[in-house]
Amino acid sequence: MMDRRSFIRGAGATAAAVLLPRLVRAQKGLVRYQLTARQTAHDFSSTGKNPASLWLYNETVPGPLLTAVKGDMLEVDFVNQLEEPTTIHWHGIRNLNEMDGVPELTQPAIQPGETFRYRFPLRDAGSFWYHAHNMAWQQVARGLYGPLIVRDDAADSPADIVIMADDWRLRDDFQLDEASFGSLHDWSHGGRLGNWLTVNGASQPDIEIPASGGVRLRLMNAANARVMRFQFSDKRAVTVLSVDGAPCDAFEVTSVSLGPAQRVDLFLDSQARLPEALYEISGGAPVLAARFVADDRITGMSKAPAVGSGWYLPPAAEQAKIIDIHMQGGAMGSLSSARFQGEERTLRDLAMQERKLWAFNGTVGGYDQILAELTLGESAMLRIWNDTAWQHAMHLHGQHFWVRSAEFGATERLLLRDTYLMAPGEKAELLFIADNPGLWLFHCHMLEHHAAGMGGVLAVS
Ligand code: C2O
Ligand code: CU
Numbered sequence: 001m002m003d004r005r006s007f008i009r010g011a012g013a014t015a016a017a018v019l020l021p022r023l024v025r026a027q028k029g030l031v032r033y034q035l036t037a038r039q040t041a042h043d044f045s046s047t048g049k050n051p052a053s054l055w056l057y058n059e060t061v062p063g064p065l066l067t068a069v070k071g072d073m074l075e076v077d078f079v080n081q082l083e084e085p086t087t088i089h090w091h092g093i094r095n096l097n098e099m100d101g102v103p104e105l106t107q108p109a110i111q112p113g114e115t116f117r118y119r120f121p122l123r124d125a126g127s128f129w130y131h132a133h134n135m136a137w138q139q140v141a142r143g144l145y146g147p148l149i150v151r152d153d154a155a156d157s158p159a160d161i162v163i164m165a166d167d168w169r170l171r172d173d174f175q176l177d178e179a180s181f182g183s184l185h186d187w188s189h190g191g192r193l194g195n196w197l198t199v200n201g202a203s204q205p206d207i208e209i210p211a212s213g214g215v216r217l218r219l220m221n222a223a224n225a226r227v228m229r230f231q232f233s234d235k236r237a238v239t240v241l242s243v244d245g246a247p248c249d250a251f252e253v254t255s256v257s258l259g260p261a262q263r264v265d266l267f268l269d270s271q272a273r274l275p276e277a278l279y280e281i282s283g284g285a286p287v288l289a290a291r292f293v294a295d296d297r298i299t300g301m302s303k304a305p306a307v308g309s310g311w312y313l314p315p316a317a318e319q320a321k322i323i324d325i326h327m328q329g330g331a332m333g334s335l336s337s338a339r340f341q342g343e344e345r346t347l348r349d350l351a352m353q354e355r356k357l358w359a360f361n362g363t364v365g366g367y368d369q370i371l372a373e374l375t376l377g378e379s380a381m382l383r384i385w386n387d388t389a390w391q392h393a394m395h396l397h398g399q400h401f402w403v404r405s406a407e408f409g410a411t412e413r414l415l416l417r418d419t420y421l422m423a424p425g426e427k428a429e430l431l432f433i434a435d436n437p438g439l440w441l442f443h444c445h446m447l448e449h450h451a452a453g454m455g456g457v458l459a460v461s
Contacts, residue, residue, distance in 0.1 A: 038081035063146025085109035097438025126245030167194030191225025213300015259421035310416035329358035
Protein backbone atom coordinates (compact mmCIF):
# COMPACT_ATOMS: atom_id res chain seq x y z
CA MET A 1 0.00 0.00 0.00
CA MET A 2 1.15 3.49 -0.70
CA ASP A 3 1.55 6.03 1.98
CA ARG A 4 -1.56 8.18 1.59
CA ARG A 5 0.02 11.08 3.42
CA SER A 6 2.73 11.46 0.87
CA PHE A 7 0.02 11.81 -1.79
CA ILE A 8 -0.82 15.15 -0.25
CA ARG A 9 1.33 18.17 -0.57
CA GLY A 10 1.34 21.30 1.53
CA ALA A 11 3.11 23.78 -0.70
CA GLY A 12 1.26 26.34 -2.81
CA ALA A 13 -0.27 25.25 -6.04
CA THR A 14 1.08 26.27 -9.40
CA ALA A 15 -0.66 26.94 -12.68
CA ALA A 16 -2.72 24.06 -13.93
CA ALA A 17 -3.41 24.92 -17.51
CA VAL A 18 -1.96 22.56 -20.06
CA LEU A 19 0.31 24.66 -22.24
CA LEU A 20 -0.90 25.27 -25.73
CA PRO A 21 1.68 24.35 -28.31
CA ARG A 22 2.01 26.13 -31.60
CA LEU A 23 -0.72 24.93 -33.84
CA VAL A 24 -0.34 25.34 -37.52
CA ARG A 25 -3.47 25.01 -39.56
CA ALA A 26 -1.54 24.71 -42.77
CA GLN A 27 -4.48 24.15 -45.00
CA LYS A 28 -8.06 23.30 -44.40
CA GLY A 29 -8.33 19.96 -42.73
CA LEU A 30 -4.62 19.55 -42.00
CA VAL A 31 -3.39 20.13 -38.46
CA ARG A 32 0.33 20.09 -37.79
CA TYR A 33 2.29 19.81 -34.59
CA GLN A 34 5.86 19.23 -33.60
CA LEU A 35 6.76 17.08 -30.65
CA THR A 36 10.24 16.55 -29.28
CA ALA A 37 10.98 14.06 -26.53
CA ARG A 38 13.88 15.00 -24.32
CA GLN A 39 15.17 14.90 -20.81
CA THR A 40 13.80 17.90 -18.91
CA ALA A 41 14.10 19.17 -15.36
CA HIS A 42 10.82 19.46 -13.51
CA ASP A 43 10.38 20.77 -10.00
CA PHE A 44 7.77 18.76 -8.09
CA SER A 45 8.52 20.53 -4.82
CA SER A 46 7.71 24.08 -6.02
CA THR A 47 10.73 25.29 -4.08
CA GLY A 48 13.02 25.57 -7.07
CA LYS A 49 15.43 23.18 -5.38
CA ASN A 50 16.18 19.67 -6.53
CA PRO A 51 14.24 19.53 -9.78
CA ALA A 52 13.59 15.97 -10.89
CA SER A 53 14.87 14.73 -14.21
CA LEU A 54 11.92 13.66 -16.36
CA TRP A 55 11.49 12.71 -20.01
CA LEU A 56 8.90 15.01 -21.56
CA TYR A 57 7.35 16.07 -24.85
CA ASN A 58 8.20 19.71 -25.60
CA GLU A 59 9.46 20.15 -22.04
CA THR A 60 5.99 20.20 -20.51
CA VAL A 61 4.18 17.79 -18.24
CA PRO A 62 1.82 16.53 -19.49
CA GLY A 63 2.93 16.98 -23.08
CA PRO A 64 1.18 19.74 -25.04
CA LEU A 65 -2.56 19.56 -25.52
CA LEU A 66 -3.11 18.62 -29.14
CA THR A 67 -6.46 19.62 -30.58
CA ALA A 68 -8.09 19.02 -33.93
CA VAL A 69 -11.51 18.67 -35.44
CA LYS A 70 -13.16 15.45 -36.52
CA GLY A 71 -12.29 14.76 -40.13
CA ASP A 72 -8.94 16.59 -39.92
CA MET A 73 -5.67 15.00 -40.91
CA LEU A 74 -3.28 15.15 -37.94
CA GLU A 75 0.38 15.47 -38.78
CA VAL A 76 2.93 15.30 -35.98
CA ASP A 77 6.62 15.69 -36.70
CA PHE A 78 8.32 13.90 -33.89
CA VAL A 79 11.97 14.20 -32.87
CA ASN A 80 13.55 11.72 -30.50
CA GLN A 81 16.12 13.55 -28.40
CA LEU A 82 16.20 10.80 -25.79
CA GLU A 83 19.07 8.44 -25.35
CA GLU A 84 16.93 5.42 -26.13
CA PRO A 85 14.50 4.38 -28.86
CA THR A 86 10.86 5.36 -28.54
CA THR A 87 7.55 5.56 -30.42
CA ILE A 88 4.26 7.39 -29.90
CA HIS A 89 0.95 5.55 -29.59
CA TRP A 90 -2.27 7.52 -30.14
CA HIS A 91 -4.42 5.87 -27.54
CA GLY A 92 -8.07 5.41 -28.51
CA ILE A 93 -7.67 6.63 -32.08
CA ARG A 94 -9.04 4.17 -34.62
CA ASN A 95 -5.81 4.67 -36.45
CA LEU A 96 -4.05 3.51 -39.55
CA ASN A 97 -2.07 0.47 -38.43
CA GLU A 98 1.28 1.87 -39.57
CA MET A 99 0.68 4.99 -37.43
CA ASP A 100 -0.25 3.06 -34.27
CA GLY A 101 3.20 3.40 -32.74
CA VAL A 102 3.91 -0.12 -31.50
CA PRO A 103 7.62 -0.84 -31.97
CA GLU A 104 8.42 -4.15 -33.69
CA LEU A 105 4.76 -4.58 -34.61
CA THR A 106 3.70 -1.51 -36.58
CA GLN A 107 6.94 0.44 -37.03
CA PRO A 108 10.62 0.20 -36.16
CA ALA A 109 11.41 2.06 -32.94
CA ILE A 110 12.55 5.64 -33.55
CA GLN A 111 16.24 5.76 -32.62
CA PRO A 112 17.95 8.56 -30.66
CA GLY A 113 18.37 11.59 -32.91
CA GLU A 114 15.85 10.29 -35.46
CA THR A 115 12.63 11.88 -36.57
CA PHE A 116 9.33 10.33 -37.61
CA ARG A 117 6.24 11.86 -39.14
CA TYR A 118 2.96 10.56 -37.78
CA ARG A 119 0.13 11.39 -40.15
CA PHE A 120 -3.38 10.05 -39.90
CA PRO A 121 -7.03 11.04 -40.34
CA LEU A 122 -9.22 11.61 -37.29
CA ARG A 123 -12.38 9.58 -37.75
CA ASP A 124 -13.87 10.36 -34.36
CA ALA A 125 -14.36 13.27 -32.00
CA GLY A 126 -13.47 12.59 -28.38
CA SER A 127 -10.93 12.59 -25.55
CA PHE A 128 -7.79 10.70 -26.45
CA TRP A 129 -4.19 10.75 -25.34
CA TYR A 130 -0.78 9.96 -26.67
CA HIS A 131 2.08 8.24 -24.93
CA ALA A 132 5.38 6.49 -25.48
CA HIS A 133 5.00 2.82 -26.36
CA ASN A 134 8.57 1.53 -26.16
CA MET A 135 9.42 0.31 -22.66
CA ALA A 136 6.29 2.22 -21.72
CA TRP A 137 6.54 1.08 -18.10
CA GLN A 138 9.52 3.38 -17.84
CA GLN A 139 8.96 6.02 -20.53
CA VAL A 140 5.38 6.83 -19.47
CA ALA A 141 6.36 6.85 -15.79
CA ARG A 142 9.07 9.39 -16.66
CA GLY A 143 6.46 11.72 -18.20
CA LEU A 144 6.11 10.85 -21.90
CA TYR A 145 2.37 11.41 -22.37
CA GLY A 146 -0.11 14.15 -23.21
CA PRO A 147 -3.78 14.80 -24.10
CA LEU A 148 -5.30 14.79 -27.59
CA ILE A 149 -8.77 16.29 -28.01
CA VAL A 150 -10.73 15.91 -31.20
CA ARG A 151 -13.76 18.20 -31.33
CA ASP A 152 -16.96 17.89 -33.28
CA ASP A 153 -16.55 21.38 -34.63
CA ALA A 154 -13.92 24.07 -34.58
CA ALA A 155 -15.42 25.93 -31.62
CA ASP A 156 -13.05 25.79 -28.73
CA SER A 157 -14.56 26.62 -25.34
CA PRO A 158 -12.68 27.74 -22.24
CA ALA A 159 -15.30 25.75 -20.35
CA ASP A 160 -13.88 22.58 -21.90
CA ILE A 161 -11.17 21.47 -19.49
CA VAL A 162 -8.70 18.58 -19.45
CA ILE A 163 -7.94 17.00 -16.08
CA MET A 164 -5.07 14.59 -16.63
CA ALA A 165 -4.09 12.75 -13.48
CA ASP A 166 -0.92 10.82 -12.74
CA ASP A 167 0.78 9.30 -9.75
CA TRP A 168 4.56 9.55 -9.57
CA ARG A 169 6.86 7.56 -7.41
CA LEU A 170 9.10 10.17 -5.83
CA ARG A 171 11.81 9.91 -3.23
CA ASP A 172 11.86 12.21 -0.21
CA ASP A 173 14.09 14.63 -2.11
CA PHE A 174 11.49 14.96 -4.93
CA GLN A 175 13.53 12.96 -7.40
CA LEU A 176 11.92 10.19 -9.42
CA ASP A 177 12.45 6.87 -7.70
CA GLU A 178 14.52 5.32 -10.46
CA ALA A 179 15.99 2.51 -8.40
CA SER A 180 12.62 0.76 -8.34
CA PHE A 181 12.09 0.77 -12.10
CA GLY A 182 11.68 -2.85 -13.12
CA SER A 183 10.97 -4.09 -9.59
CA LEU A 184 9.79 -7.69 -9.90
CA HIS A 185 7.53 -7.10 -6.93
CA ASP A 186 5.69 -4.36 -8.86
CA TRP A 187 5.58 -6.48 -11.99
CA SER A 188 4.07 -9.49 -10.24
CA HIS A 189 1.64 -7.50 -8.07
CA GLY A 190 -0.38 -4.39 -8.93
CA GLY A 191 2.26 -2.60 -11.05
CA ARG A 192 4.20 0.57 -10.24
CA LEU A 193 2.09 2.68 -7.88
CA GLY A 194 3.19 6.22 -7.17
CA ASN A 195 3.10 8.31 -4.02
CA TRP A 196 2.66 11.78 -5.53
CA LEU A 197 -0.57 12.78 -7.27
CA THR A 198 -0.56 15.43 -9.98
CA VAL A 199 -3.30 16.96 -12.09
CA ASN A 200 -2.03 18.44 -15.34
CA GLY A 201 1.48 18.04 -13.97
CA ALA A 202 0.93 20.03 -10.78
CA SER A 203 0.14 19.03 -7.25
CA GLN A 204 -3.24 20.27 -6.04
CA PRO A 205 -3.52 22.95 -8.72
CA ASP A 206 -6.18 25.62 -8.95
CA ILE A 207 -8.39 25.00 -11.95
CA GLU A 208 -10.35 27.94 -13.28
CA ILE A 209 -13.94 27.21 -14.16
CA PRO A 210 -16.72 29.55 -15.24
CA ALA A 211 -18.54 31.27 -12.39
CA SER A 212 -21.81 30.15 -13.94
CA GLY A 213 -22.99 27.77 -16.60
CA GLY A 214 -21.81 24.35 -17.60
CA VAL A 215 -18.34 22.88 -17.79
CA ARG A 216 -17.04 19.87 -19.67
CA LEU A 217 -14.33 18.10 -17.69
CA ARG A 218 -12.25 15.54 -19.53
CA LEU A 219 -10.76 13.26 -16.89
CA MET A 220 -7.85 11.07 -17.95
CA ASN A 221 -5.74 8.62 -15.99
CA ALA A 222 -2.12 8.57 -17.17
CA ALA A 223 -0.81 6.47 -14.28
CA ASN A 224 1.17 3.31 -14.97
CA ALA A 225 -1.00 1.15 -12.76
CA ARG A 226 -3.15 3.01 -10.26
CA VAL A 227 -6.93 2.79 -10.52
CA MET A 228 -8.19 6.20 -9.44
CA ARG A 229 -11.60 7.26 -8.25
CA PHE A 230 -12.69 10.88 -8.34
CA GLN A 231 -15.41 12.70 -6.46
CA PHE A 232 -16.35 16.35 -6.06
CA SER A 233 -16.06 18.00 -2.65
CA ASP A 234 -19.85 18.33 -2.34
CA LYS A 235 -20.38 14.74 -3.60
CA ARG A 236 -22.62 16.10 -6.32
CA ALA A 237 -23.98 14.01 -9.16
CA VAL A 238 -22.47 14.81 -12.54
CA THR A 239 -23.38 13.61 -16.01
CA VAL A 240 -21.14 11.21 -17.92
CA LEU A 241 -21.02 12.31 -21.57
CA SER A 242 -18.47 9.92 -22.99
CA VAL A 243 -16.21 7.07 -21.99
CA ASP A 244 -12.78 6.47 -23.54
CA GLY A 245 -13.56 9.09 -26.15
CA ALA A 246 -16.78 7.48 -27.39
CA PRO A 247 -20.08 9.23 -26.65
CA CYS A 248 -22.55 7.31 -24.49
CA ASP A 249 -26.16 7.66 -23.44
CA ALA A 250 -25.75 10.18 -20.64
CA PHE A 251 -25.98 8.89 -17.08
CA GLU A 252 -25.28 10.32 -13.65
CA VAL A 253 -22.57 9.36 -11.21
CA THR A 254 -21.41 10.68 -7.86
CA SER A 255 -17.91 9.27 -8.31
CA VAL A 256 -15.90 8.17 -11.33
CA SER A 257 -13.61 5.17 -11.51
CA LEU A 258 -10.70 5.51 -13.93
CA GLY A 259 -8.35 2.63 -14.60
CA PRO A 260 -5.00 3.36 -16.22
CA ALA A 261 -5.51 4.87 -19.72
CA GLN A 262 -9.26 5.35 -19.27
CA ARG A 263 -11.03 8.66 -19.89
CA VAL A 264 -14.42 9.92 -18.83
CA ASP A 265 -15.96 13.23 -19.94
CA LEU A 266 -18.24 14.82 -17.37
CA PHE A 267 -20.69 17.66 -17.57
CA LEU A 268 -20.82 19.77 -14.50
CA ASP A 269 -23.54 22.35 -14.15
CA SER A 270 -22.22 25.10 -11.95
CA GLN A 271 -25.36 27.21 -12.31
CA ALA A 272 -26.42 26.92 -8.71
CA ARG A 273 -23.14 26.51 -6.87
CA LEU A 274 -19.57 25.59 -7.66
CA PRO A 275 -17.79 22.58 -6.29
CA GLU A 276 -14.74 23.62 -4.30
CA ALA A 277 -12.50 20.76 -5.19
CA LEU A 278 -11.94 17.39 -6.76
CA TYR A 279 -10.83 14.50 -4.58
CA GLU A 280 -9.18 11.19 -5.37
CA ILE A 281 -10.86 8.66 -3.10
CA SER A 282 -9.55 5.25 -4.14
CA GLY A 283 -7.67 4.81 -0.88
CA GLY A 284 -10.71 5.50 1.31
CA ALA A 285 -9.56 8.81 2.81
CA PRO A 286 -10.10 11.56 0.22
CA VAL A 287 -6.94 13.09 -1.22
CA LEU A 288 -7.23 16.62 -2.61
CA ALA A 289 -6.52 16.43 -6.34
CA ALA A 290 -7.37 19.96 -7.51
CA ARG A 291 -9.22 23.07 -6.35
CA PHE A 292 -11.74 24.90 -8.48
CA VAL A 293 -11.62 28.66 -8.74
CA ALA A 294 -14.51 30.60 -10.22
CA ASP A 295 -13.53 32.94 -12.99
CA ASP A 296 -16.24 35.24 -14.29
CA ARG A 297 -14.26 36.01 -17.43
CA ILE A 298 -14.95 32.48 -18.61
CA THR A 299 -18.32 31.79 -20.13
CA GLY A 300 -19.93 28.53 -19.17
CA MET A 301 -21.81 26.33 -21.58
CA SER A 302 -25.48 27.15 -21.78
CA LYS A 303 -26.40 23.48 -22.08
CA ALA A 304 -24.79 20.06 -21.95
CA PRO A 305 -23.08 19.05 -25.20
CA ALA A 306 -25.09 16.64 -27.31
CA VAL A 307 -24.05 13.03 -26.92
CA GLY A 308 -24.89 9.82 -28.72
CA SER A 309 -24.70 6.12 -28.05
CA GLY A 310 -21.32 5.22 -29.41
CA TRP A 311 -19.86 5.28 -32.90
CA TYR A 312 -21.62 2.15 -34.02
CA LEU A 313 -24.28 -0.21 -32.70
CA PRO A 314 -23.25 -3.37 -30.86
CA PRO A 315 -23.10 -6.25 -33.34
CA ALA A 316 -25.14 -9.42 -32.69
CA ALA A 317 -23.22 -11.53 -30.19
CA GLU A 318 -24.47 -14.79 -31.73
CA GLN A 319 -22.69 -14.09 -34.98
CA ALA A 320 -19.41 -13.01 -33.44
CA LYS A 321 -16.26 -15.08 -33.73
CA ILE A 322 -15.30 -16.05 -30.19
CA ILE A 323 -11.76 -15.58 -28.97
CA ASP A 324 -11.24 -17.10 -25.56
CA ILE A 325 -8.57 -15.57 -23.39
CA HIS A 326 -7.66 -17.08 -20.08
CA MET A 327 -5.57 -14.57 -18.17
CA GLN A 328 -3.20 -16.12 -15.70
CA GLY A 329 -0.12 -15.45 -13.63
CA GLY A 330 1.20 -12.96 -11.13
CA ALA A 331 1.61 -13.25 -7.42
CA MET A 332 -0.93 -15.37 -5.55
CA GLY A 333 -2.17 -16.90 -8.80
CA SER A 334 -2.54 -20.50 -9.91
CA LEU A 335 -0.12 -20.41 -12.85
CA SER A 336 2.90 -22.63 -12.15
CA SER A 337 4.38 -22.85 -15.64
CA ALA A 338 3.86 -21.33 -19.08
CA ARG A 339 5.17 -21.53 -22.64
CA PHE A 340 7.77 -18.95 -23.57
CA GLN A 341 9.43 -18.94 -26.99
CA GLY A 342 8.12 -22.44 -27.64
CA GLU A 343 9.34 -23.92 -24.37
CA GLU A 344 7.34 -24.78 -21.25
CA ARG A 345 9.07 -23.30 -18.19
CA THR A 346 8.22 -22.82 -14.55
CA LEU A 347 6.85 -19.44 -13.54
CA ARG A 348 9.68 -19.08 -11.07
CA ASP A 349 12.27 -19.61 -13.77
CA LEU A 350 10.44 -17.25 -16.14
CA ALA A 351 10.31 -14.58 -13.44
CA MET A 352 13.96 -14.85 -12.47
CA GLN A 353 15.49 -15.37 -15.92
CA GLU A 354 13.13 -13.53 -18.27
CA ARG A 355 11.12 -11.15 -16.10
CA LYS A 356 7.93 -12.78 -17.40
CA LEU A 357 5.04 -13.29 -15.01
CA TRP A 358 1.77 -13.33 -16.92
CA ALA A 359 0.22 -15.44 -19.66
CA PHE A 360 -2.75 -15.68 -22.01
CA ASN A 361 -3.98 -19.27 -22.52
CA GLY A 362 -0.81 -20.73 -21.03
CA THR A 363 1.59 -18.72 -23.19
CA VAL A 364 3.64 -15.72 -22.11
CA GLY A 365 2.39 -12.99 -24.42
CA GLY A 366 4.45 -10.99 -26.88
CA TYR A 367 4.24 -9.32 -30.26
CA ASP A 368 4.55 -12.76 -31.85
CA GLN A 369 1.53 -14.21 -30.03
CA ILE A 370 -1.36 -14.02 -32.48
CA LEU A 371 -4.54 -14.41 -30.43
CA ALA A 372 -6.82 -14.58 -33.46
CA GLU A 373 -6.99 -13.90 -37.16
CA LEU A 374 -10.06 -11.95 -38.20
CA THR A 375 -11.53 -11.09 -41.55
CA LEU A 376 -12.04 -7.41 -42.18
CA GLY A 377 -15.59 -6.45 -41.24
CA GLU A 378 -16.19 -9.57 -39.16
CA SER A 379 -17.69 -9.28 -35.66
CA ALA A 380 -15.64 -10.74 -32.87
CA MET A 381 -15.92 -11.31 -29.17
CA LEU A 382 -12.97 -11.42 -26.82
CA ARG A 383 -14.25 -13.66 -24.05
CA ILE A 384 -11.89 -12.96 -21.19
CA TRP A 385 -11.47 -14.60 -17.85
CA ASN A 386 -9.31 -12.76 -15.36
CA ASP A 387 -8.08 -15.82 -13.50
CA THR A 388 -5.59 -13.82 -11.42
CA ALA A 389 -5.60 -12.12 -8.04
CA TRP A 390 -5.22 -8.67 -9.62
CA GLN A 391 -7.16 -6.01 -11.47
CA HIS A 392 -6.25 -5.47 -15.12
CA ALA A 393 -7.06 -2.61 -17.49
CA MET A 394 -7.44 -4.45 -20.80
CA HIS A 395 -6.85 -2.28 -23.86
CA LEU A 396 -7.46 -3.05 -27.52
CA HIS A 397 -5.66 -1.00 -30.15
CA GLY A 398 -7.32 0.11 -33.38
CA GLN A 399 -10.97 -0.37 -32.47
CA HIS A 400 -13.31 0.21 -29.58
CA PHE A 401 -15.40 -2.65 -28.19
CA TRP A 402 -18.77 -2.93 -26.49
CA VAL A 403 -18.68 -4.26 -22.95
CA ARG A 404 -21.06 -4.58 -20.02
CA SER A 405 -19.16 -2.20 -17.83
CA ALA A 406 -19.45 -2.81 -14.10
CA GLU A 407 -17.44 0.19 -13.00
CA PHE A 408 -20.18 2.76 -12.54
CA GLY A 409 -22.14 1.58 -9.55
CA ALA A 410 -24.71 -1.17 -9.22
CA THR A 411 -26.05 -0.98 -12.77
CA GLU A 412 -24.05 -2.63 -15.52
CA ARG A 413 -23.89 -0.43 -18.58
CA LEU A 414 -23.24 -1.45 -22.13
CA LEU A 415 -20.52 0.97 -23.20
CA LEU A 416 -18.29 1.40 -26.20
CA ARG A 417 -14.75 1.80 -24.94
CA ASP A 418 -11.10 1.01 -25.55
CA THR A 419 -9.94 -0.02 -22.08
CA TYR A 420 -11.89 -2.18 -19.66
CA LEU A 421 -10.95 -2.59 -16.01
CA MET A 422 -11.42 -6.17 -14.86
CA ALA A 423 -11.76 -7.23 -11.25
CA PRO A 424 -9.97 -10.39 -10.01
CA GLY A 425 -11.97 -13.43 -11.12
CA GLU A 426 -14.19 -11.40 -13.47
CA LYS A 427 -15.32 -12.72 -16.84
CA ALA A 428 -16.07 -10.19 -19.55
CA GLU A 429 -17.13 -10.17 -23.18
CA LEU A 430 -15.65 -7.50 -25.43
CA LEU A 431 -17.70 -7.31 -28.60
CA PHE A 432 -16.56 -5.41 -31.68
CA ILE A 433 -16.54 -5.19 -35.44
CA ALA A 434 -13.03 -5.76 -36.78
CA ASP A 435 -13.29 -2.99 -39.34
CA ASN A 436 -9.71 -1.77 -39.20
CA PRO A 437 -7.06 -3.83 -40.97
CA GLY A 438 -3.71 -4.53 -39.37
CA LEU A 439 -1.93 -6.06 -36.43
CA TRP A 440 -3.53 -4.77 -33.26
CA LEU A 441 -2.18 -5.14 -29.80
CA PHE A 442 -4.44 -6.32 -26.99
CA HIS A 443 -2.78 -5.81 -23.63
CA CYS A 444 -3.04 -4.84 -20.02
CA HIS A 445 -2.48 -1.11 -19.50
CA MET A 446 -0.94 -1.73 -16.12
CA LEU A 447 2.30 -1.17 -17.95
CA GLU A 448 4.40 -3.53 -15.83
CA HIS A 449 1.94 -6.34 -16.53
CA HIS A 450 2.24 -5.79 -20.24
CA ALA A 451 6.03 -5.82 -20.08
CA ALA A 452 5.87 -9.05 -18.09
CA GLY A 453 3.82 -10.93 -20.67
CA MET A 454 0.22 -9.72 -20.57
CA GLY A 455 -0.32 -8.88 -24.21
CA GLY A 456 -0.97 -10.43 -27.60
CA VAL A 457 -1.99 -9.49 -31.14
CA LEU A 458 -5.19 -9.60 -33.20
CA ALA A 459 -4.57 -9.83 -36.92
CA VAL A 460 -7.31 -8.24 -39.04
CA SER A 461 -7.15 -8.61 -42.82
CU1 C2O B 1 -2.26 3.27 -24.31
CU2 C2O B 1 -0.84 -0.14 -26.06
O1 C2O B 1 -1.54 1.57 -25.15
CU1 CU C 1 -2.68 -6.16 -15.68
